[in-house]
Amino acid sequence: MTTLALGPSWLEPNQLIDTFGPYGVMAIVFAESGLLIGFFLPGDSLLFTTGMLVTTDVIKQDLWLICLGLVAAAIIGDQVGYLFGRKVGPALFKRPDSRFFKQENVEKAHEFFEKHGPKSLVLARFVPIVRTFTPIIAGVSRMNYRSFLIFNIIGGVLWGAGVTLLGAWLGKSALVRDNIEAMLVGIVLLSVLPIVFEYLRARKGKKNQPAAGPGQPGGAPQPPQPPVQRGRHAKR
Template sequence: MIPGIDLIDFIKYVSVLGVALVIFAESGLLIGFFLPGDSLLFTAGFLTYAGILHVNIHLLVLIVFIAAVLGDSVGYAFGSKVGVHVFKRKDSLLFRQENILKAQTFYEKHGGITIIIARFIPIIRTFAPVIAGVAKMKYKTFLSYNLIGALLWAAGITYLGYFTGKWFKQAGIDIDTVLIPIVLLIIFFSVLPPAIHILKDKKQRDALWDG
């Protein structure tokens, strides 16, 4: 099946709760870096305007925002509890020390604002909260950055999808004819970073082909 259709059907099937769970997993679980957070939010916003996803757009943004905040908080708690032992975790198809080290380098360079910036960077956004926990950033400080980043990300991308749909409608363009191409484009750019990461890594590539 076409990925764009799969994502549209997925959102229609799982509705708002499913979208929230995916966002939570991408934000809070170390294996969630491959999940399509950006494309999911954009498509959900687009489908909301099109009347396919039956939810108020502002409520959708609120739910996604809460899921993102909770997910990051779980990642922070994990990093805080496990500490430096996370750097000793063995590599697997869905976990690479390289990802943790990249997030650590990014954190050391940008400091606390990493939590905000990382929201818009696939892979880094999954591991940044963990690094903040390992670094023992005060939770109040982390939460402040977390709230700002989650709001900008959840509202920005979801509303972008919604108003893109509105713009097409006002321009007299049939939403049904452009929905799948747009979703495919968003998916492409969303999965490109993790796909490149996996394919350029021989161990992960071999594990993928063998699996």
């Protein structure tokens, strides 16, 4: 059984699995989850194909053990990305002329997390490229660590185990195995839907917001107030 990667032939999921085995897949998931160099790796299709190869006995490992390893790799990868962004990120990304980031991008990321909250970590798991940079930007923005850890675990379980189990379940069907190329393309298309829905919802909510009044963000500024007198000479 062969699969098709949406990229160079050496990124074909089946070839990666044949070359590196289950532990190599876990290393790839780790790299894509939190290392800048892993943004191009085919995480979704790789997880799906791994689950399908386990259920068809091509990979001689228990499915629960594979899922456990992939979830751990995803969670640890995001953890490393967050710590990298928190410790090293500010020194690298504050310069306006940074090659990959600008200071305004860091500020926008902070605003994004403030607006959408920790759920952005879960949504980003299912979007290629975005899932690699999200934990790093979360660290740069100094997102609350406890919130990051909780939603990192939730996202890691839903993505690492969820996509793998989906591949194992659908892989039992001969129709799916015979049309795996179309399935992988569909997975990539589905992976962007959460962000599309979130964007449309946020856009609709913005249109429904009432006009800002005086003293509110975007409203007319209030006139300056006289200073309050304090001390024994203050009026009573």
